[in-house]
Amino acid sequence: MFINGASAISPLPVFDAVSAGVNVVPVLTQRGKVTEPDYGSLIDQKLIRRMSRIIRMGVATAMDALKQAGIQDPDAILTGTAYGCLEDTGIFLKRLVENKEEMLTPTAFIQSTHNTVGAQVALLLKCHSYNNTYVQRSHSFELSLMDARLWLTENPGSSVLVGAADELTDYSYALLERFAQFRNQWGGEGAAYFLVQSESNSASWARIEQIYTLFQPDLEEITAFATKLSEEQNGIDLLLSGMESGDVNADQYARIHGFIGEDIPVIHYKQYCGSYPTATAFACWLGAFWLKTGKVDAGSLQLNAPKRILIYQTDSMGYHSFILLKSC
Numbered sequence: 584m585f586i587n588g589a590s591a592i593s594p595l596p597v598f599d600a601v602s603a604g605v606n607v608v609p610v611l612t613q614r615g616k617v618t619e620p621d622y623g624s625l626i627d628q629k630l631i632r633r634m635s636r637i638i639r640m641g642v643a644t645a646m647d648a649l650k651q652a653g654i655q656d657p658d659a660i661l662t663g664t665a666y667g668c669l670e671d672t673g674i675f676l677k678r679l680v681e682n683k684e685e686m687l688t689p690t691a692f693i694q695s696t697h698n699t700v701g702a703q704v705a706l707l708l709k710c711h712s713y714n715n716t717y718v719q720r721s722h723s724f725e726l727s728l729m730d731a732r733l734w735l736t737e738n739p740g741s742s743v744l745v746g747a748a749d750e751l752t753d754y755s756y757a758l759l760e761r762f763a764q765f766r767n768q769w770g771g772e773g774a775a776y777f778l779v780q781s782e783s784n785s786a787s788w789a790r791i792e793q794i795y796t797l798f799q800p801d802l803e804e805i806t807a808f809a810t811k812l813s814e815e816q817n818g819i820d821l822l823l824s825g826m827e828s829g830d831v832n833a834d835q836y837a838r839i840h841g842f843i844g845e846d847i848p849v850i851h852y853k854q855y856c857g858s859y860p861t862a863t864a865f866a867c868w869l870g871a872f873w874l875k876t877g878k879v880d881a882g883s884l885q886l887n888a889p890k891r892i893l894i895y896q897t898d899s900m901g902y903h904s905f906i907l908l909k910s911c
Contacts (some may be wrong), residue, residue, distance in 0.1 A: 584732055584735050584743075584779045584780065584788050584790070584791070584793050585779060585780055585781070585782065585783040585787045585788075585789070585790050585791075585911065586603075586649040586777050586778070586779055586787065586788040586791065586871050587652040587742075587778050587779065587780050587783070587784055587785075587786060587787050587788070588646035588647075588650070588651035588652030588654070588661060588777065588778035588786070588788075589647075589648055589649070589651070589775070589777045589868050589871050589872070590643070590644040590648045590651070590774035590775065590776055590868075591622065591644060591774065591776075591864070591865055591868040591869075592616060592617050592618070592619065592640045592643065592644055592773055592775070593614035593617055593772075593773040593775075593855065593856045593865050594610045594612075594616065594617055594619070594771060594772075594773070594855070594856060595597065595607065595608075595618065595856070596618040596740050597618075597868070597869075598618070598620040598626055598644075598647070599620065600644075600872060600892040601651075601872075601875075603851075605872075607753060607855060607869070607880060607882070608855075608881075608882060609854040609882075610626060610854070610856075610857070611770070612769055612834055612854060613765070613769050613770070614756055614765075614769060614770045614771075614799075614857075615751075615769055615770065615771040615772070615856070615857040616751075616772065617640060617772055617773055617774075619636075619639070619640070620643065622639055622643050623721040623815065624645060625639070625642075625646040625650075626639070626642055626643060626707075627648065629820055630707070632755060633691055633897070634703070635668055635671050635672065635694060635698060636669045636670055636750060637668050637669070637748055637749070637750040637867040638668065638694070638699060638700055638703050638775070639719065640750070640773070640774035641662070641701075641704065641746070641748040641774045641776070642700070642703055642704055642707060644748075644774050644776040645704045645746060645776040646650050646704075646707075647661075647710075647745065647776075648746070648776045648778045649652060649744065649778055651750065651778070651786065652778035652780075652786065652876075653786075654742050654743070654744075654778055655708070656708060656709075656710055656712075656869065657708075657710060657712065657739060657742045657743060657744040657778065658693060658712050658713070658734070658741035658742055658743060659712055659714070659717075659731070659734050659742075659744070659745075660701050660704055660705055660712065660713070660714045660743075660744045660745075660750070661701070661714075661715055661716075661717070661727040661730050661731055661734075661743060661744070661745040662696070662698070662700055662704075662712060662715075662719075662727060662745075662797055663716070663719075663723030663724035663725075663726065663744075663747035663861050664700065664716065664717075664718060664719045664723055664747060664748055664749055664839075664860075664861060665719075665720050665721065665723050665749055665859075665860030665861060666698055666719065666742070666749050666750070666755065666800060666859075666860070667696060667697035667699070667718070667748055667754050668693065668694055668695050668696070668697070668699050668700070668750075668762070668783065669750050669751075669754070669774055670689050670750060671692075671694040671695040671762070671894075672691075672695040672700075673752055673753075673754045673755075674691045675687075675691035675814065677705075677713050677737055677869070688849070690784070690836065691773070692907070696715075696876050697716055697718045699718035700716075700748050700774075701714055701716045701882055702714065702725055703836050704744070705710065705762070705844070706727035711732070715727075715730060715839060716883065717730070720787065720860055720898070721860040721863075721896065721898045721899060721900070721902045721904075722762050722796055722863070722902050723747060723860060723861050723897060724746075724747035724861045724863050724864045724867075725794060725796050725863065725906065726796070727745050727746070727747065727761070727905045728791065728794050729794055729796075729798060730790075731743040731745040731779050731890055732791075732794065735779065735780070735781045736879075738779075738903060739781050740780075740782070741777070741780070741781075742778060742780050743779050743780070744776060744777075744778055744878070745776070745777050745779055746774065746775050746777060746857060746864060747774070747777030747863075747864035748773070748812060748860035748861065748864075749773070749774075749859045749860055749861045750772045750774040751770050751771065751857075751859065754766070756770055757848055764858070765802070765858060768853050768854075768857065768858035769781075769793035769857050769858065770857050770858060770859070771853065771856045771857010771858055771859050771862065772857065773856050773857075773859065773861075773862070773865050774806045775864040775867065775868045777867070777868075779791065783911050787804070787875075787911045788871040788875040788910065788911075789871040789874040789908045789911060790877060790908065790909045790910070791867075791868065791907070791908060792816070792891075792908065792909045793905065793906070793907035794811065794869065794906055794907075795808070795812075795905040796902070796904045796905075797901070797902075797903040797905065798901055799900075799901035799903055800903060803844070805903065809814070809905075809907075811832060812893070812907065814910075816891050816907065816909075817828040818847075818891070819847055819891050819892070819893045819907075820847070820848075820886065820890055820891050821847065821848055821849075821850065821870075821873075821879060821891075821892045821893070821894075822847055822848070822849045822893050822895060823850055823852045823864065823866045823869065823870055823892060823893065823894045823895070824849055824850070824852070824895050824896075825852060825853055825866065825894075825895065825896035825897065826851065826896075826897060835884045844847045846882035847884050848853050848879075848884055848886060850879075850881055852865065852866040852869060852894075855869070855908045860898075862896070863894060863896050863904060863906065866894045866896070866906075867906060870894060870908045871891065872885040872890040872907060873886075873911045874889060874890075874892060874908055874909070874911075876890075877899045877910075888910075889910065890909060890910050891907065891908070891910075892907075892908045893905065893908075894907075894908070
């Protein structure tokens, strides 16, 4: 399936990257907050005031992706999120305690559910088509992509809006930091949406060639899969890795990189967006952006005319995912 529109909001100012460009440099911080764009050009001002931060991020990226693709009413809306609307969840729980479970307004609860972002996009578009939200930890975005691929297989010629969003609040950051979640990587957040179709056009960004997910595989299974994938694609030009050298699963990454090819450049994409479950959505945007522009420009690493970019992600729960992007 082809990415015919893509938009992201992250700690890096990437929202207008196609027109204004972006300097892809590491974000040096312990907690990365997104660089929010001017929402007024995409969302009615009266509605913006009622939206929480994650809803604004999700709606803005969804509307921008649709605008790029020239689509007003997608045939399906698919969203991945691990944490949902944490800000509204925190507000609701705080009021629950303060008011002793009495006289609670329902707004914060209604906006705290995981499917709020996808639902809000559908409401604004007046879209009554298939709408689903996946809440599967760090596999949430990947499963949304798989559902999009199935939908396009069964409905050729249709268009699917697929994306992911997760936010980091004061409450969640404090809790996750206590559990050493950010020991090796700083905390991040972000949102990204893609308009995917079964056919390409002149505005296409990239092609999503392969999507694979594994749960608690052994090293032999991972390396065998990585070897097969590399051979089928006649090599990989760039590996976008969600791992760092301090990760407990670093030996698995080293093994995979060894079988794909020692001379293949590697970029740890979480240095740009931070660590959060659906960070692969940002990696997908970044890889598609580089394929669209025809150049990888990340500090000292310069790569012209990349053809295949592989995104690899794993976490402490044993989830592994591979997303292969190809130039159109």
